[in-house]
Amino acid sequence: MSLSIQNLHATLEDGTEILKGVSLDVPTGQVHAIMGPNGSGKSTLSKVIAGHEGYVVTGGSVTLEGEDVLAMSIDERSRAGVFLAFQYPAEVPGVSNANFIRAALQARLPEGVEIDAVAFYKSLYERMDLLEMDRKFTGRAVNEGFSGGEKKRNEILQMMMLEPRYCILDETDSGLDIDALKIVAKGVNSMRGPDRGFLLITHYQRLLDHITPDVLHVMAGGRIVRTGGPELAQELEAHGYDFLKEAALA
Amino acid sequence: MSTTDTHSTTLPDWFTARRDAARLRFEATPAPKRNDEAWRFSNLSQLDFAGFTSNSGQAPATDHLIARSTGIGSTAAKLVFVNDTLVHSETTRLPAGIICLPLAEALVSHPDLVEQHFMKQETRLGSAKYAAWHEAMVANGLFVHVADHVEVADPIEVHHWIAGGNTGIFPHTLVVTGRSSKVRVIDIFRSAADLEPGLAIAFNDLSAGENSTLDYIAIQAFNEVTRMIQIHETSAARDASAKAFILNTGASWARNESMSRLEGPGARSDMLAVSIPAREQEYDQRTFQHHVSEGACSDLLYKNSLYDNAKTVFSGLIFVDEGAHHTDAYQTCRNLLMSDTAEANSMPGLEINADQVKCSHGSTSAQISDEEIFYLCARGIDPVSARQLIARGFSVEVVERIGNEAAEELVLRFVDDKFARIAGGGA
Numbered sequence: 001m002s003l004s005i006q007n008l009h010a011t012l013e014d015g016t017e018i019l020k021g022v023s024l025d026v027p028t029g030q031v032h033a034i035m036g037p038n039g040s041g042k043s044t045l046s047k048v049i050a051g052h053e054g055y056v057v058t059g060g061s062v063t064l065e066g067e068d069v070l071a072m073s074i075d076e077r078s079r080a081g082v083f084l085a086f087q088y089p090a091e092v093p094g095v096s097n098a099n100f101i102r103a104a105l106q107a108r109l110p111e112g113v114e115i116d117a118v119a120f121y122k123s124l125y126e127r128m129d130l131l132e133m134d135r136k137f138t139g140r141a142v143n144e145g146f147s148g149g150e151k152k153r154n155e156i157l158q159m160m161m162l163e164p165r166y167c168i169l170d171e172t173d174s175g176l177d178i179d180a181l182k183i184v185a186k187g188v189n190s191m192r193g194p195d196r197g198f199l200l201i202t203h204y205q206r207l208l209d210h211i212t213p214d215v216l217h218v219m220a221g222g223r224i225v226r227t228g229g230p231e232l233a234q235e236l237e238a239h240g241y242d243f244l245k246e247a248a249l250a
Numbered sequence: 251m252s253t254t255d256t257h258s259t260t261l262p263d264w265f266t267a268r269r270d271a272a273r274l275r276f277e278a279t280p281a282p283k284r285n286d287e288a289w290r291f292s293n294l295s296q297l298d299f300a301g302f303t304s305n306s307g308q309a310p311a312t313d314h315l316i317a318r319s320t321g322i323g324s325t326a327a328k329l330v331f332v333n334d335t336l337v338h339s340e341t342t343r344l345p346a347g348i349i350c351l352p353l354a355e356a357l358v359s360h361p362d363l364v365e366q367h368f369m370k371q372e373t374r375l376g377s378a379k380y381a382a383w384h385e386a387m388v389a390n391g392l393f394v395h396v397a398d399h400v401e402v403a404d405p406i407e408v409h410h411w412i413a414g415g416n417t418g419i420f421p422h423t424l425v426v427t428g429r430s431s432k433v434r435v436i437d438i439f440r441s442a443a444d445l446e447p448g449l450a451i452a453f454n455d456l457s458a459g460e461n462s463t464l465d466y467i468a469i470q471a472f473n474e475v476t477r478m479i480q481i482h483e484t485s486a487a488r489d490a491s492a493k494a495f496i497l498n499t500g501a502s503w504a505r506n507e508s509m510s511r512l513e514g515p516g517a518r519s520d521m522l523a524v525s526i527p528a529r530e531q532e533y534d535q536r537t538f539q540h541h542v543s544e545g546a547c548s549d550l551l552y553k554n555s556l557y558d559n560a561k562t563v564f565s566g567l568i569f570v571d572e573g574a575h576h577t578d579a580y581q582t583c584r585n586l587l588m589s590d591t592a593e594a595n596s597m598p599g600l601e602i603n604a605d606q607v608k609c610s611h612g613s614t615s616a617q618i619s620d621e622e623i624f625y626l627c628a629r630g631i632d633p634v635s636a637r638q639l640i641a642r643g644f645s646v647e648v649v650e651r652i653g654n655e656a657a658e659e660l661v662l663r664f665v666d667d668k669f670a671r672i673a674g675g676g677a
Contacts (some may be wrong), residue, residue, distance in 0.1 A: 038649060052629050053620065078630035090625035094650075103639060104629035125548025141643065 002027040003049075003082065003166040003197055008060035010048045018044045020222035024199075026166060031198040032048055033208055035233065036219035037241040042201045043087060045219070046170040050084040051077050058250050064166065079108055081165035085172050095234065097125065097154065100142045108162075122213035127160045131187050137207035148175035156187040167191070168199045173207035185210030205233045262361035268369075271384035274328045279379035288376030291595040292534050296477055296503040302418035302449045304447070306334040306389040310413050315442055319409040322436070323658040326350075326404040332411045333455070334390040334419045334444070348433070349393065353422050363395055366462045367426050367457050371483045375507035375536040380479050384420050384451045391422030394435060396462070398428035405434040405467075405636040405657060412441050412448035412476060419448070424455045427462035427490070434465040436657065440500070441473035448476035453667035455483050458490035460514065465493045471664050472500035474531065488514025495652050497661055498533050499668040504554055505534040512539075512546035512574075521550040524661075526668045527537035527560035527592075537566040539579055544604070547578040553648050554585045555641045556592035559671055568611060574604045578579040581611040586618065586621040586644050588637070638669055 003026045010019040018041045026032045036042050047053050051074035054231055062069040064080055071078060092100065101124065106115055124138065131153050143151050151174050159167055169188070175182055188198065188211050200211060208216070208230065216233055218226040220241065226232065281297060282289040313328075316338045319330045327350045330338035336352045344350055349360060356364050373381035388486050392408050410421050425435050441448055450472070458464040464486075470478060486492040498504050510519040525533045539548040554562045564583040585594035596613035618640050626636035645665055652658050 005274040027320055050624075052624060072626060073633075074627035075632045075636075076632050078628055084628055086625065090619075090621045092640060092643060093626065094646035095639050100626075100629070100639070103635065104627075107632065107635070112571055141647075162629065211352075 003199070004061075005045075005049070006061045008048065008062060009058045010044060010055045011058055013054060013056065017058070018055070018222055022222070022224055023217075023225060024217060026197040026199050028165065028197045028211045030214040031192065031200065031211060032215045032217060033200040033202060033204070033233075034217045034219050034224075035202055038203065040219045041222040042219050043170050046084055046168045046199075046201055049077075049082060049168060050074065074095040075107065077241040078164075082168045083159050083162060083164035085159055085167065085169040087171040087174065089143050089151045089155055091144045093144050095142050097141050097142050098138040101158055104158070104162060124161065127157055129220075130190065131157055132183050133157060139157035140214060149177065152176055152184055153180065153187075156184050160187060160191060165195065166197045166199070168201070169203045170203070171203060172200070173202055173204060181207065182210060189207065205237045208233050260358045262357060262365070264362070264365050265357055265579060270384055272382045274595070276379060276382035276386050279382060281379060282376060283558075284429070286376065288536065290565065290597070292505070293532055293561075295665065296532070299418070301604040302416050304334070304387055304389070304418050304420065305414060305627065306419075312337040312413075314339065315411050315413065321407045321409070321438060322405060322660045324404045324656065325407045326402045326407075327406045329392060330409045330411070331390060332413050333417055334421060336390065341559045343404070345400060346403060348402055349395040350406055351393050351423070352496065353391040353393045353424065354389060359628075360393070360395070363374055364424065367424055367455055369453065369455060369483075369509070371509065373481060373507070375481075375509060375538055377479055377481055377507050380451055381453065381481055384422070384453045384481070385561050387418075387451070388422045388453070392424065392435065392437075394433060395427040396427045396431040396433045399430050400428070401430065401432040402434070405436050405654075407436045408438065410437060410439045410448070410450070411595065412450065414617055415446040417446070419450050419452075421452045423451065423452070423466075425464060425466065426457045427459045427464045429635055430461045431459065431461050431634070432463040434467070434654065434657065435674035436467040436469070436660070438469045438471070440471050440476070441476055444473045445475060446473065448472060450476065450480070452478065452480040453483075454481065456485070456486045456492060456494065458484070458486045458492040460487045461489040462487075463491045465652070465654070467495045467497075467652065467661065469497045469505055469661060469664050470500055471497075471667075474500065474502050474529070478504040479507075483509050484519060485511040485513055486519050488543075489516035490514070491518045491520075493652075494522065495519040495648075495661070496523040497547050497664055498523070498527070499664055501531065503532045503534070505536070507536045509538045510540065510548055512543055512548055514543050515545035517543060517546040519548040520651065521548065521552075521637070523670040524648045524665065525550040525552070525554045525562060526557070526645065526665065526672075527554070528557035528564060528668075528672050530559050532561045534563040535565070537581070539568045539581065541568070541570040541574040541577045541579060541604075544573060544575045544577065546574070546625035548580070549650070550581040551648055553644060554583070554594060555588055555644055556585060556594055557588045559589070559591050561593045563595045565597040565599070566611065567601065568609055570602045570604045570607055570609070572603040575606050577604060577607040579607070579609045583613040584644075585615040586641060588618070588641060634673070638673060642666070642669060
């Protein structure tokens with residue numbers, strides 16, 4: 001049971017190659033983290049997995065329990081169990097947060113089956129309480145006027161509500177103060193379990209102080225250049241990314 | 251006074267005299283021409299109204315229309331007109347101090363009061379000819395007069411039906427609020443059948459007295475072979491708040507001319523509209539925010555979501571009179587283009603003849619951004635539903651400014667009905 005990425009190549013629409021053969025296997029029950037300098041292709045990897053149309057996959061594969069993810073539409077990938085917590089979540093004016101999440105849940109139900117509204121709100125409020133989100137966020141338009149931290153919490157809220165099998169968090173820690181970071185980590189940690197896999201993308205080590213990964217990958221120049229245990233983070237913290245770049249070129 | 255007119259034995263002289271004069275004026279006034287600024291971008295072929303007749307006084311079988319006249323749950327009064335003929339009336343829930351009558355009845359029982367407020371303003375936004383036609387033909391509508399300090403908690407709801415092919419209606423809504431009073435009126439315009447061509451030449455006189463709150467909602471949901479001209483004349487006295495919301499989902503062609511006069515310091519006028527044209531529908535909207543007094547505020551927000559080959563025209567002018575200092579006036583028209591073949595024309599305008607004013611005007615036309623679609627799809631929502639959710643949200647932002655939950659729900663029912671028809675391939 002895994003989200004498996006094999007020799008993935010992807011370019012921008014203008015042909016610039018960003019991913020140059022990424023291979024990575026995230027089994028359920030594990031938390032993997034990807035660290036790497038700016039421009040290494042970390043965020044691109046997450047968007048390509050989610051199906052962003054700004055990238056062209058030129059080679060390799062992404063499979064989910066053996067199913068070809070790249071053949072699926074964006075919404076099919078989500079319903080199949082892949083969740084991307086965005087680095088920069090879009091604002092959707094006029095659509096309340098509660099209605100948005102409800103529509104996303106509704107999309108997972110068979111035709112003619114309606115969500116039970118009472119149960120929905122109960123579950124929504126429980127998770128909002130855990131994330132220390134004010135109830136007013138249910139009625140507010142999705143991400144509109146939210147602070148950076150509120151947007152990130154809102155991503156985690158959606159993730160908790162949709163209960164995906166694989167969660168990809170793209171720089172969820174950026175722009176968060178330490179208290180917000182702890183709350184986000186609490187949300188993620190509450191979801192860890194044998195049936196779920198995580199891929200955390202981050203630039204800094206501090207997220208990993210609160211969510212301990214099982215496996216840490218270092219990405220540079222569009223490839224995974226090193227894979228190790230959590231102790232690899234300490235090494236990066238001590239030496240920075242430069243030596244890895246050299247390693248990648250060597 | 252005409253001896254052949256069966257009504258004229260009871261109608262006041264001033265009214266019949268104005269009606270007769272209006273008929274002459276209608277005939278003498280030339281039809282709009284292509285080079286008229288007030289009709290720029292308009293489809294003038296829509297102004298051929300030959301073949302329509304007013305069937306006032308001859309409403310067909312109406313029970314099913316009364317049954318279909320559902321609006322909000324709790325109303326202060328509810329009137330149902332079919333072809334300008336009153337067929338149903340519930341007025342027992344009205345508080346003391348309010349006169350709420352069909353216009354035909356008010357003309358007889360309160361002629362002086364009606365005369366004081368009936369069509370007092372010059373129609374300046376292009377439809378003087380059709381205003382004259384309305385005045386010549388008007389037979390019924392709503393008359394509301396709220397006494398000082400009287401607040402009407404629940405809305406007054408009026409249903410206007412067109413029944414029978416080639417039928418024209420000329421409904422009038424006249425609302426006057428006394429000092430520190432409060433009322434909300436909802437007009438709902440619909441067709442009895444989908445394929446019967448209709449015509450509505452409607453007129454509103456909304457006069458908000460000192461420190462009063464007058465909220466008005468027009469829901470235009472005619473069938474798609476009906477045309478409408480609706481002229482709104484609003485005035486707001488010192489510290490009054492006049493809020494008008496227009497929803498356009500129906501008609502093949504609809505023209506709204508909305509004029510707001512800010513007549514006293516502290517007056518406020520909110521001019522709101524949501525239009526969702528699809529297929530070949532055309533909506534033509536002209537507005538005028540007239541700051542006569544100093545220290546008043548007007549705020550206009552019109553939003554159009556255009557599907558298929560739909561077309562909209564928005565032309566708005568903020569006009570600040572000499573001496574109307576400390577004016578706050580805002581005007582925004584936003585178009586959401588849901589197809590490559592839709593056409594939105596916007597002509598915002600501003601003329602300021604006073605000092606220390608805060609005015610802004612602007613219009614935007616955009617398609618839904620790919621990033622928004624990606625975000626919704628990345629949550630498992632299919633692209634068609636995602637576009638629908640975003641377009642609905644675009645309209646909801648205006649609807650929420652109505653500020654009354656029941657009224658907002660009613661408007662959203664018509665909005666959702668329209669989106670469902672668009673999704674279903676109809677319109």
